[in-house]
Amino acid sequence: QKEVEQNSGPLSVPEGAIASLNCTYSDRVSQSFFWYRQYSGKSPELIMSIYSNGDKEDGRFTAQLNKASQYVSLLIRASQPSDSATYLCALYSGNTPLVFGKGTRLSVIA
Amino acid sequence: DAGVTQSPTHLIKTRGQQVTLRCSPKSGHDTVSWYQQALGQGPQFIFQYYEEEERQRGNFPDRFSGHQFPNYSSELNVNALLLGDSALYLCASSLGSWETQYFGPGTRLLVL
Numbered sequence: 001q002k003e004v005e006q007n008s009g010p011l012s013v014p015e016g017a018i019a020s021l022n023c024t025y026s027d028r029v030s031q032s033f034f035w036y037r038q039y040s041g042k043s044p045e046l047i048m049s050i051y052s053n054g055d056k057e058d059g060r061f062t063a064q065l066n067k068a069s070q071y072v073s074l075l076i077r078a079s080q081p082s083d084s085a086t087y088l089c090a091l092y093s094g095n096t097p098l099v100f101g102k103g104t105r106l107s108v109i110a
Numbered sequence: 111d112a113g114v115t116q117s118p119t120h121l122i123k124t125r126g127q128q129v130t131l132r133c134s135p136k137s138g139h140d141t142v143s144w145y146q147q148a149l150g151q152g153p154q155f156i157f158q159y160y161e162e163e164e165r166q167r168g169n170f171p172d173r174f175s176g177h178q179f180p181n182y183s184s185e186l187n188v189n190a191l192l193l194g195d196s197a198l199y200l201c202a203s204s205l206g207s208w209e210t211q212y213f214g215p216g217t218r219l220l221v222l
Contacts, residue, residue: 004152008150032208034210034211036213042215042216043198043200043213043214043215043216044153044200044213045213046210046211046212046213049210088152088153090152092208095166095207095208096166097143097155097158097166097168098143098155098202098211099155100152100153100154101152102150102151102152103152
């Protein structure tokens, strides 16, 4: 059974700071990793995908993947109150369905 | 470019009833996956449809069934509703089975 672990939070950061969200997974053959943002009462919205070890940057967001440590993270620079949401980590492993963590709730304090 | 659409947005049913939820995939996508998301949990995979067939199924009972139409739209049917079926039901579409999935707005189902 593949597992994706996330700290449920809430993670509170001041406006303008860097928010660091972490995710660990149990399956060593996991291949594709995704971060989704979900506002309260809304559906998940794709933020980033990452497939190779290292960093991938898109605007204020940076995804980091370390397959040897089975660890993927999302950094949000210059955090804004509008970034307050639940962030879901998800992964594919071969021909298996997308598996989600329970999400980390982020609160950016103005 | 039309995104994923779902209907209805909200639904209230009583125990034992049956419900049908609908999903139209993002333009150009051919694969539809359905998820159930309980409060405070991540989405749980129900099943995936491709070429009008159920390709893979998660750990959900046979009360949950689905269908995909030639235009790639899909339905999720739930029979004999239980209180525990109350959740946000999400449809996601992709081009191919294990490609990036994009979610619709969801249908919030309340079973009384």
